[in-house]
Amino acid sequence: MAKADRKVAVVTGGARGIGLAIGQWFLANGHQVVLLDVDTSTLDATQKQLNRPDDVLCLHTDVSNPEQVQAAADQVMARFGRVDALVNNAGVAVFxxxxxxxxxxWRHVLSTNLDGAFLCTQAFGAIMVRQRSGAVVNIASISGLRASTLRLAYGTSKAALIHLTKQYAAEWGNYGVRVNAICPGPVETDMAKLVHSAAIRADYYDTIPLGRYGSTEEMANTVGFLCSPQASYINGQSIAVDGGFDASGVGLPTLRRTTPALQNVGQVDGSGDPAS
Incomplete structure (x- = not known):
């Protein structure tokens, strides 16, 4: 396939974790990929790791900076001449x-998680609107659907991002551009391993029916689906990718204690991992 005919996906916060997994999904499915990240050293290491100079463009970009975002969009158009998917994944948290x-x-979290998504969608989404085709997926969070402790700024930014998704979807569907969001529950990333203690992990297992954290690949698969022709009639939706966390209420620990077949589900061993 000629280079000009290949689709182009832009992923913010693409140097590691969920963003990198999403970029790898697009590469595996024939896209050329642009990875934006504010962490220069990690982005450089990722570029070397991927070793796909013809297919991958890595740009150091602070998504909260309008000039840097527009400069990135200009470089993408100069290099590839099109944008078919945008994934707003860049995010920060204060617990x-x-x-x-x-x-x-508060401003640091909102400027990255909400302003950054707005700026990138304005810049890259404008290209898709002109093309009259494309897909945007915002990486929100289960914290945007339900409140929890220690997430005042983070949860608020993600709830706003979910509504921002609907606002864009209502207008841009008229141009053939779909805008959706996913709301991950806890995901096995390096960051989660650093900040989630065994007690926090046990709290999550007590609430998640599947009794485990999600993987970055599971998040990427959902994003890839939403950007694909298979999701051509899905617009303005926020999908919880959370093992049932948002659907569950009280009672899971009691159910597991009183049902012999479930007594090991969600238990945490000494390493902080769920017992098998």
């Missing part, structure tokens, strides 16, 4: 009690 969260921390 603190509400009264300890400062305005500076």
């Amino acid at each position: 603190k009690p509400a009264l300890e969260t400062t305005l500076e921390e």
Whole structure:
């Protein structure tokens, strides 16, 4: 297939974790891929790891900076001449009690998670609107669907991102551009391993019917589907990719204790991993 005929996917926060897995999904499915990230050293290492110079463009970009975002969009058009998918994955979090969260921390989270998605969608989405085709997927969070502790800024930013998704979908569906979001539950990433203690992991297992964290590949598969022709009539939706976390209420630990076949589900061993 000629280079000009191949689809192009842009992934923000693409240097590691979920963003990198999404970029790899697009590569495996024939796309040329643009990875944006503010972490220069990690992005450079990822570029070397992928070793696909003809197919991968890595751009150091702070998504909260309008000039940097527009410069990235200009470079993508100069290199590839089209954009077929945008995944707004870049995000930050502050985990603190509400009264300890400062305005500076609030603005830092909102400027990346919400302003960044707005700026990137305006810049790259405009290209898709002109093409009258394309798909945007925002990486929201289960924290945008249900409140939990220590996530005042993060949860609010993700809830706003879910509504931003609907606003774009309502207008851009008229141009053939679909806009959706996924809401991951806890995912096995390097960051999760650093910040989730055994106690926190046990809390999650107590609430998730599938009794485990998700994988980056599972998130990428869902994003890839939403950007594919198979999802051609899905627009303005936010899909929880969470093992049933959003659907569940109280009672899972009791059910597991009182049902012999389920007594090992969700238990955490000494390493902080679920017992098999």
